[in-house]
Amino acid sequence: MLLRIKKQEPMFGYICVLGVRIVENKLEGIVENITFQAVDGSFTVFRLKPGSESGIVAVTGNFPPPLVGEQVTLTGEWVEHTRYGRQFKAVSCRRIAPTSEKGIERFLASGAIKGIGPAMADRLVKHFGLRTLEIIELSPHRLAEVEGIGSKKVEQIRKSFAEQSELKEVMLYLEMHGVSGAYAARIFACYGSDSVAIVEADPYRLAEEVKGIGFRIADQIAMAVGFDRGHPSRLAAGVQFALLMTGQAGHCCVPAEMLTAETAKLLHLDAAEIANVVSEQIRLGKLYTEDFHGMTLVYPRYLYRAEKQVAERLLRLKDKAKPIDDIDSQSQTLVDSWEASAGVTLAVAQRDALAAALCHGVLVLTGGPGTGKTTTVKGILALLEQQGFKIVLGAPTGRAAKRLAETTGREAATIHRLLEAGGGLEEDPLFARGEDNPLDADVVIVDETSMMDMVLMSCFLQAVPDGCRVVLVGDVDQLPAVGPGSVLKDIIRSAAIPVVRLIEVFRQAGESMIVLNAHRINRGHLPEYGSLDFQFRELDGSEAAAQAIVELCQNELVQEGFDSRRDVQVLSPMHRQPCGVENLNRLLQAALNPPVDGKDYLQGVNQVLREGDKVMQIRNNYTKRVFNGDIGYILAIAEGKVLVRYPEEDIVYDKGEYDELTLAYAMSVHKSQGSEYPVVVMPLTPGHHIMLQRNLLYTAVTRAKERVILLGTRAALNTAVMSDRTRRRYSLLAERLRGESLC
Numbered sequence: 059m060l061l062r063i064k065k066q067e068p069m070f071g072y073i074c075v076l077g078v079r080i081v082e083n084k085l086e087g088i089v090e091n092i093t094f095q096a097v098d099g100s101f102t103v104f105r106l107k108p109g110s111e112s113g114i115v116a117v118t119g120n121f122p123p124p125l126v127g128e129q130v131t132l133t134g135e136w137v138e139h140t141r142y143g144r145q146f147k148a149v150s151c152r153r154i155a156p157t158s159e160k161g162i163e164r165f166l167a168s169g170a171i172k173g174i175g176p177a178m179a180d181r182l183v184k185h186f187g188l189r190t191l192e193i194i195e196l197s198p199h200r201l202a203e204v205e206g207i208g209s210k211k212v213e214q215i216r217k218s219f220a221e222q223s224e225l226k227e228v229m230l231y232l233e234m235h236g237v238s239g240a241y242a243a244r245i246f247a248c249y250g251s252d253s254v255a256i257v258e259a260d261p262y263r264l265a266e267e268v269k270g271i272g273f274r275i276a277d278q279i280a281m282a283v284g285f286d287r288g289h290p291s292r293l294a295a296g297v298q299f300a301l302l303m304t305g306q307a308g309h310c311c312v313p314a315e316m317l318t319a320e321t322a323k324l325l326h327l328d329a330a331e332i333a334n335v336v337s338e339q340i341r342l343g344k345l346y347t348e349d350f351h352g353m354t355l356v357y358p359r360y361l362y363r364a365e366k367q368v369a370e371r372l373l374r375l376k377d378k379a380k381p382i383d384d385i386d387s388q389s390q391t392l393v394d395s396w397e398a399s400a401g402v403t404l405a406v407a408q409r410d411a412l413a414a415a416l417c418h419g420v421l422v423l424t425g426g427p428g429t430g431k432t433t434t435v436k437g438i439l440a441l442l443e444q445q446g447f448k449i450v451l452g453a454p455t456g457r458a459a460k461r462l463a464e465t466t467g468r469e470a471a472t473i474h475r476l477l478e479a480g481g482g483l484e485e486d487p488l489f490a491r492g493e494d495n496p497l498d499a500d501v502v503i504v505d506e507t508s509m510m511d512m513v514l515m516s517c518f519l520q521a522v523p524d525g526c527r528v529v530l531v532g533d534v535d536q537l538p539a540v541g542p543g544s545v546l547k548d549i550i551r552s553a554a555i556p557v558v559r560l561i562e563v564f565r566q567a568g569e570s571m572i573v574l575n576a577h578r579i580n581r582g583h584l585p586e587y588g589s590l591d592f593q594f595r596e597l598d599g600s601e602a603a604a605q606a607i608v609e610l611c612q613n614e615l616v617q618e619g620f621d622s623r624r625d626v627q628v629l630s631p632m633h634r635q636p637c638g639v640e641n642l643n644r645l646l647q648a649a650l651n652p653p654v655d656g657k658d659y660l661q662g663v664n665q666v667l668r669e670g671d672k673v674m675q676i677r678n679n680y681t682k683r684v685f686n687g688d689i690g691y692i693l694a695i696a697e698g699k700v701l702v703r704y705p706e707e708d709i710v711y712d713k714g715e716y717d718e719l720t721l722a723y724a725m726s727v728h729k730s731q732g733s734e735y736p737v738v739v740m741p742l743t744p745g746h747h748i749m750l751q752r753n754l755l756y757t758a759v760t761r762a763k764e765r766v767i768l769l770g771t772r773a774a775l776n777t778a779v780m781s782d783r784t785r786r787r788y789s790l791l792a793e794r795l796r797g798e799s800l801c
């Protein structure tokens with residue numbers, strides 16, 4: 059039931075649907091000028107002369123700017139901006155060609171049509187009057203009647219006008235179908251004049267082909283242009299999308315029933331109907347499957363390939379190591395002599411690791427902080443080098459590689475750099491190193507292996523030549539990789555690859571409460587706090603915790619000599635809520651890098667990026683060679699470009715690439731994996747309840763070198779320590795490694 063409840067402003071009114079206020083205000087007028095436009099077309103501020111109101115109105119909207127002089131019909135709502143006062147916040151903008159002579163002249167004079175400036179606009183309108191636009195569109199040859207227009211100019215004007223009207227036509231068509239202007243611009247950029255035809259014929263193509271449009275938006279468009287909810291294209295696209303989503307949730311594959319249920323939920327259709335589609339797609343070989351103990355597991359193609367390759371390569375490398383003469387009888391003597399020369403008495407497990415690295419093609423070395431992994435790696439390095447082997451060191455992130463280089467005193471690079479990344483997509487990266495052009499190494503040692511997902515591991519192992527030894531080092535109790543699979547855990551679970559687990563902690567109380575507490579947390583015991591290096595500050599309420607975090611970063615830690623932007627990392631279990639990553643970033647940006655005259659900035663959809671900001675790259679960009687989780691600082695913003703300084707190099711982001719960057723004063727614990735910071739600050743509030751898990755807290759705490767400061771409630775701390783339910787990620791890697799029959 060719709061009920062008009064009040065009418066406060068000319069041309070607008072609130073509409074109430076069952077008590078929920080929705081907005082259906084309309085405003086019409088002529089665009090006076092464009093005050094601000096985000097370079098990627100995602101945000102616009104302009105001034106409008108309304109047809110019905112006196113004065114000029116400020117309008118904001120998440121769409122590309124209309125043209126000056128154009129008549130527009132806006133829907134949206136009136137808001138009171140704290141700084142700019144009353145504004146109309148438009149959700150849609152329909153552009154109507156100007157109809158009066160004055161309007162036409164202003165429109166042409168605005169520079170919208172290449173080749174026409176104010177003087178030419180005046181001449182054209184004087185000559186053709188109200189028919190000017192019609193002449194440009196239908197009889198452009200007549201433009202030559204106007205003084206100063208030759209045949210070249212005629213062609214330039216005709217072409218530019220056609221482009222404008224095509225875009226307008228697409229915009230209009232899509233807006234009529236409820237698609238916002240920003241998407242329309244993207245569709246037009248991809249398909250040009252074919253846009254409408256493609257949208258009408260197969261809107262699900264957009265999800266695969268148009269940057270920034272996923273299944274959900276494509277589906278909205280399809281519904282709007284009249285596709286049936288049960289249309290075969292919709293069902294097929296829905297199954298594929300649900301399958302991709304499972305990869306994003308960390309699975310490599312999912313049981314067919316789960317895929318059916320997820321697709322049915324996504325499409326709001328009956329599960330039985332979807333089950334038929336899934337079976338049919340399996341029968342036609344359109345889905346990759348494995349049958350395991352009566353269960354059909356469905357894979358996205360790229361993960362099926364990756365998982366199989368990881369298992370095949372590991373088993374092959376395990377058995378194909380370049381032999382060392384008499385190693386079985388010699389290994390203990392070699393370990394003894396390294397201990398003596400290094401002046402260390404190794405623990406039994408450490409000795410086992412050194413011997414295993416000599417004897418096996420693949421070795422996994424796992425252990426928590428302070429259990430002697432680095433010491434063991436140094437021993438492995440020395441022993442294998444004695445054999446004349448060429449050793450290469452790598453890690454999944456820049457930070458982890460840097461640390462590996464520091465602790466071993468040798469060169470270490472990111473896996474991406476080792477593989478010579480150069481383009482490709484997230485799920486299908488292009489690496490110069492691979493099976494045909496393998497790494498030049500006899501041994502590769504990888505640190506922080508828990509962060510490697512199935513795709514990266516598969517690319518890496520393919521680039522390892524037969525005969526090369528691989529040592530995978532990591533802490534299996536950390537959170538798994540952000541991407542699909544829990545590769546390290548599954549390799550260990552398979553029991554098919556030699557594993558050495560270090561459990562003795564060599565650090566003493568007093569030396570490091572951080573390390574000792576990390577182990578307490580990992581065992582399910584509450585941490586001991588009260589020392590300077592491990593603090594828990596009890597605070598009630600998320601707002602109070604957020605404010606306390608800002609105060610810490612802005613004042614307290616600075617007074618102690620820390621550089622808040624570089625030494626301190628705020629980690630949060632969640633994205634939303636007052637203590638979530640997004641809000642903390644807003645608060646910390648305002649406190650640590652406030653707006654200052656002369657400091658350039660860009661207004662994105664959800665964030666402002668300002669010179670001086672600490673930012674993070676949020677997806678792998680193989681072309682730019684900057685990767686998910688890399689942290690940098692904005693050096694400059696100019697002419698629509700953003701220059702970011704990363705530890706390894708400076709990278710320029712063009713228009714359309716800003717959404718690869720996010721503020722990084724605060725980040726999720728997942729994103730912090732593989733990095734270490736002098737100080738880690740983390741809120742633990744009841745609002746984060748579902749995310750409060752032991753391995754999350756463990757991962758956060760082990761990121762800190764000098765100090766951990768937790769803020770929140772005891773109950774939340776308790777929940778985090780006690781909750782060790784980790785969701786199993788579907789994958790058959792362990793089974794493949796064990797050689798189990800998959801049917």
Ligand SMILES: Nc1ncnc2c1ncn2[C@@H]1O[C@H](COP(=O)(O)OP(=O)(O)OP(=O)(O)O)[C@@H](O)[C@H]1O
Pocket residue numbers: 402403404405408425426427428429430431432433434564565
């Ligand atoms: N067998 C040992 N006996 C005595 N001390 C040891 C032994 N192995 C390592 N240590 C010492 O324990 C500390 C931690 O060792 P190491 O740095 O190798 O561990 P780690 O697992 O790499 O730790 P982290 O993950 O915290 O960097 C170091 O001070 C190291 O010298």
